[in-house]
Amino acid sequence: MTESFARILATRFDGLPARMQQAARWIAAHPRDVALLSMREQARMAGVQPATMTRLAQALGYDGFEALRAEHAAALRQAPSRLARQADDRLPLHADSAAGQAQEMLSVAQDQITGLRTDEMLAALSLAADCLIKARRIYVLGLRSSHAVAWHLHYALSLVTDRAHLLDGVGGTGLDALWHAGPEDVLFVCGVAPYTRAVVEATLQAQARNIQIVALTDSRLSPLIAAQGVALIVPTGSASFLHAMTPAFLIADTLAALVARADDPGTLSRLEGLDRQLAALNTYISHPIEV
Amino acid sequence: MTESFARILATRFDGLPARMQQAARWIAAHPRDVALLSMREQARMAGVQPATMTRLAQALGYDGFEALRAEHAAALRQAPSRLARQADDRLPLHADSAAGQAQEMLSVAQDQITGLRTDEMLAALSLAADCLIKARRIYVLGLRSSHAVAWHLHYALSLVTDRAHLLDGVGGTGLDALWHAGPEDVLFVCGVAPYTRAVVEATLQAQARNIQIVALTDSRLSPLIAAQGVALIVPTGSASFLHAMTPAFLIADTLAALVARADDPGTLSRLEGLDRQLAALNTYISHPIEV
DNA sequence: CAAATCACGCAACATATGTTGCGCACCTGT
DNA sequence: ACAGGTGCGCAACATATGTTGCGTGATTTG
Structure with missing residues (x-):
């Protein structure tokens, strides 16, 4: 523009x-x-x-x-005259102002995201994608801080396949659906320290029943990682009072894309059509709403 | 050429x-x-x-x-993107392999996150935080792709205040809660193109009733932005079939931190204590769960 | 040196482009 | 309630586009 x-x-x-x-x-x-x-x-x-x-x-x-x-x-x-002003031009702000803390958080996030692009992560992502692609059903689990990540993955997956099931706790049920899972299924679990007890228990349970596990978590020592499962390790350090979930979110997003891309291209193009249709239907507001 | x-x-x-x-x-x-x-x-x-x-x-x-x-x-x-790419240590991978696409997505995200750290964004964040801090109630709205972002913000806010209310559509209600809102309240709305009709309508409605609006969206021209409201603009371009929501997620996270930091330090330290306590309780699993 | 080939200007073609006029539906103000 | 105005879908318009066939002159070939 x-x-x-x-x-x-x-x-x-x-x-x-x-x-x-x-x-x-x-x-x-x-x-x-x-x-x-x-x-x-x-x-x-x-x-x-x-x-x-x-x-x-x-x-x-x-x-x-x-x-x-x-x-x-x-x-x-x-x-092309617009060259990358990549040389880190951090603005001189104090950490005790609001803008200062914001800058600090954004900066930390930037470093974390940069650090994600390792061979190890790429390999793990490919492995995890393979796992989800071949699964009969995909159960997605994540509570508390990790819930947004789990929800997003499930949402993205549900756009391209009906094999994804979100294990949220609405109404106290949720985890029960895991009882129908078997070795052909995959449990995608996201969790960071402090690990929510219910999540850990469900994961161990699934592991014991030979359900495949793809874990998105914050440490190689996380209790969510199964012996023969796939582990996606992301940093969670933050200048905030909460753990940084942005790296996890990005990895989940990327994983969804990898799974989607394995589906027949027809699905994707159909989806694109839907998207455009939704856009045409939803964007336009012909008159202000009466209140 | x-x-x-x-x-x-x-x-x-x-x-x-x-x-x-x-x-x-x-x-x-x-x-x-x-x-x-x-x-x-x-x-x-x-x-x-x-x-x-x-x-x-x-x-x-x-x-x-x-x-x-x-x-x-x-x-x-x-x-232009190819130029930016040259200064980069991209591993030599093809875009048609899984790892290649993953790398592409991570790289794009990195650029986007980097681009967030502008004076304009920092100012808008401060403004938005102020808005949320002074609000009597904070209504949080976001559907579809934006739901994870909204959910996360609400979760983070609910850890430090009881003034946050998530407007999700579970059970068909959800948006109704907005009827109790007034000019002392703030509506935080997240949405990207194609804008979900219900979200746009609710926002216009809120705007007409003089509820303050903080919009996290993808364009300066988004229908969610109110004339005298605060706008947080994030990129959503993606190599995937879905819009990239990671920048939005990060901004929401940062915003929550800014709001939290304004609360009296007591709240935060209490929270830290709770966190540690939860960690001690939940992390350790002494024996495998029986199944 | 004749025959074949090639380069290329010219002109016509079908197509698709950017634009404009028309008319219907809907709002607004008196 | 009615006149005036506006948004905008539809369809036609003149135009300019990319392409192809034809013909002429030059160049090569046997």
């Missing part, structure tokens, strides 16, 4: 009609494609009529869509 | 007829414009007939000029 276009859009966006906002949002999200795709194609991807694109450009003061494209093309031409 | 195009051209250039060499020379000199200008225009600048361009592309093994342009467009699309 061109600097000037971004400014124009920011000031006028709220006053724009709904469909134009929809179109503008797409452009803002795909600035490169403005110059590289035909207008009609962009309109199709944004879920908008071709005419709307022209009208949007005009509403923003451009002569037409071609003028908008020209601007984006010019920006694209000199793109 | 694409890597592959350069190679092809190098081997075949000498055997090409004069006019085609002329055309090829121009392309080699203006690789960017291949995707940004029309073929006829390029022909004009190269001093060549339009037909020659098509024939050149075909002589080099392409289907037509469109194929050549597509290749250059693809190169242009990822140009």
Whole structure:
């Protein structure tokens, strides 16, 4: 998105009609494609009529869509001049201010994420993905801090397969579903110190019944790791009062992608279609809600 | 000029007829414009007939000029990211292997996390934290991909305060709790494109009733952002089939920490004690569970 | 030196592009 | 309740695009 276009859009966006906002949002999200795709194609991807694109450009003061494209093309031409300012330019902030602590946390997270990209992790991820791909059913378990991670993995998996089952504790049941699991099934368990007792017990139980275990946890010595299971080890150190779960979250996300990619491509393209359909259905709000 | 195009051209250039060499020379000199200008225009600048361009592309093994342009467009699309990638110690893996995709995802996440540490983000975080700290009640909303983020924030907040309420849809209720909210309360909403309709509607509703809004979303143009609310913008681009939620997760985590740190230190130390106690109770499993 | 081949300008073609006019549906204000 | 206005889907428009067939002149080949 061109600097000037971004400014124009920011000031006028709220006053724009709904469909134009929809179109503008797409452009803002795909600035490169403005110059590289035909207008009609962009309109199709944004879920908008071709005419709307022209009208949007005009509403923003451009002569037409071609003028908008020209601007984006010019920006694209000199793109590589924007060099990576990678040299760590940590801002000089004190750790006792709010912004300081925030910066500290973001910085720590950055280091942790960087540290994830090891051969060992990649190998473990491949192994874990294989395990989930071949499983008859995938049980996903994680409570407390780890619940968000487990939930996310289950959600992602459930978009591409119906073999995933989340073992949450709603209503006091949840773990009971594990009773139907067997050696063809996999238990994905996420947990960090202090390990929740229920999770540890369920994992040991599953292990005893020869259910395969994929553990996402914080230490090689974690009680969740099974002898012949797969272990994904992530750091959890944090400047906060809680353990950092972002690395675990990222690994779960990556794992889901690996599993999805093994499904026949049909599934993925169908999903993409659904996504676009959802976008078209959900994004557009034609009028303010009455209250 | 694409890597592959350069190679092809190098081997075949000498055997090409004069006019085609002329055309090829121009392309080699203006690789960017291949995707940004029309073929006829390029022909004009190269001093060549339009037909020659098509024939050149075909002589080099392409289907037509469109194929050549597509290749250059693809190169242009990822140009800046490729630059950033060079300063990087990426292991030599193919993107079509599992480990390759995993590496790609981790690498993208790393870049995204790095990009979060801006002055703007830090300021917004401080603002958002202030908002949540002063609120009478904090309603937390996020569905689908964003649910894990919302859940995590609510969980973290609920460890330090009882003012947080999660608006999940279990049992079909959930959003109803918003009816008790007023201007002293804050709605924290997380959502990325395609925005879930229910979330957008609830947010607009809350906005109309002067409830303060803190939005964690993927674009400055997101429908979740309120005029006088706080906006936390995170990237969601991903090599996967799902949007990357790791940046959002990290920001939510950081926000929780900022809110927690504002509470009296007593709360935090008490919490630490509880944590240690839980750890002692839960970690150690003296004997395998009977099954 | 004739025949075959090739380069390439020209012009026509089908296509798809960006744009605009029309009309219906819906809101807004009097 | 009615007039005026607006959003926007639809369809047609003129245009410009990438491509291909044809013909002429040059170059090579036997």
